[in-house]
Amino acid sequence: MSHSAFRSGWLGALVVAGALGSTGCSTFVRIGPGDMAVVHAPDGVARSALQPGDYHLGVDDTTTAYSVRSQEKEEPLDVLSSDGLRIVLDTSIRYHVVPGDVVALDRELGKNYYDVLLGPTLRSQARKVVGRFRPEEIYSTQRELIEKQITDGVEGAIKGRHVQLEAVLIRNVTLPAQIQAAVNDKLEKEQSALKMKYVEDEQKAQDRVKLMQANDDAEREKIAAQSAADVSRIQAQAAADAKRVEGQGVAAYQQAVQPTITPQILRWREIEATKALAESPNTKLVLGGGSASTMLDLRGASTDNPYVAPRGESK
Numbered sequence: 001m002s003h004s005a006f007r008s009g010w011l012g013a014l015v016v017a018g019a020l021g022s023t024g025c026s027t028f029v030r031i032g033p034g035d036m037a038v039v040h041a042p043d044g045v046a047r048s049a050l051q052p053g054d055y056h057l058g059v060d061d062t063t064t065a066y067s068v069r070s071q072e073k074e075e076p077l078d079v080l081s082s083d084g085l086r087i088v089l090d091t092s093i094r095y096h097v098v099p100g101d102v103v104a105l106d107r108e109l110g111k112n113y114y115d116v117l118l119g120p121t122l123r124s125q126a127r128k129v130v131g132r133f134r135p136e137e138i139y140s141t142q143r144e145l146i147e148k149q150i151t152d153g154v155e156g157a158i159k160g161r162h163v164q165l166e167a168v169l170i171r172n173v174t175l176p177a178q179i180q181a182a183v184n185d186k187l188e189k190e191q192s193a194l195k196m197k198y199v200e201d202e203q204k205a206q207d208r209v210k211l212m213q214a215n216d217d218a219e220r221e222k223i224a225a226q227s228a229a230d231v232s233r234i235q236a237q238a239a240a241d242a243k244r245v246e247g248q249g250v251a252a253y254q255q256a257v258q259p260t261i262t263p264q265i266l267r268w269r270e271i272e273a274t275k276a277l278a279e280s281p282n283t284k285l286v287l288g289g290g291s292a293s294t295m296l297d298l299r300g301a302s303t304d305n306p307y308v309a310p311r312g313e314s315k
Helices: 003-023 099-108 113-130 135-141 143-157 177-260 263-278
Strands: 026-031 035-041 053-058 062-067 071-080 086-097 163-174 285-288 294-297 307-310
Touching (some): 026 035, 035 099, 062 086, 086 099, 086 135, 113 143, 113 163, 135 143, 143 163
Antiparallel strands (some): 026 053, 035 062, 071 086, 285 294, 294 307
């Protein structure tokens, strides 16, 4: 090597060293919102993950970023029903990485943790659960139960694996065309039967209401009739009691007055009555009672000179 060549190489190395010294021998890294990063250094993995922000790392350091936000991935599942019928479920799975477990997740599963853990677990649990149900149940009546059982199965299988399951949703169920038509026909018949049963139950309920109303009306009429009978009985009893009290009063009065009535008083009362009749302008013939029967002819007589004839004698 010539002296000039050696000199030029030395100067080039000095320039590179100076450039490295000016940057501090570091690598600039920015962690975005919703992400965390694991630092890989030549001597190993950092114990804690980097939070969102800007960092200067060593030249040889590298980072692996993980999203800790909720994520959703669509997953078509090819499964078999309890009778061996092939069914396709269009599902989606929602999940997120546990923020405090990012380093452990990177160490145990790595960046492709979905393909390693979540995807296979979802497919396995879906086949296990769907295999317990008939096609019409999967298609219609038991979809929510199937979702719950798949979710519970996946959640139990990935527990402690640094990923939190949020939900498994069945968006659509695809059956073979012939089976689809049969299932739809069966569902329509079931709906028709349920409708007829509802109409029958409604009619029975209305009949029961009418019967109850008729019974209530009959009971009210019975109570009204009984009340009217009670009122009549009470009124009759009250009238009888009033008559009895009145009779008792008259009897008591007569019993009290009887000893004071003498023949002279009776004669005086007779004369008073005769006088009252004589004062009347009408023509009259009066038959008197008593032991000495008399007949009064007041026709044309004055009150001062009435003619009194014994019975059997004419004027």
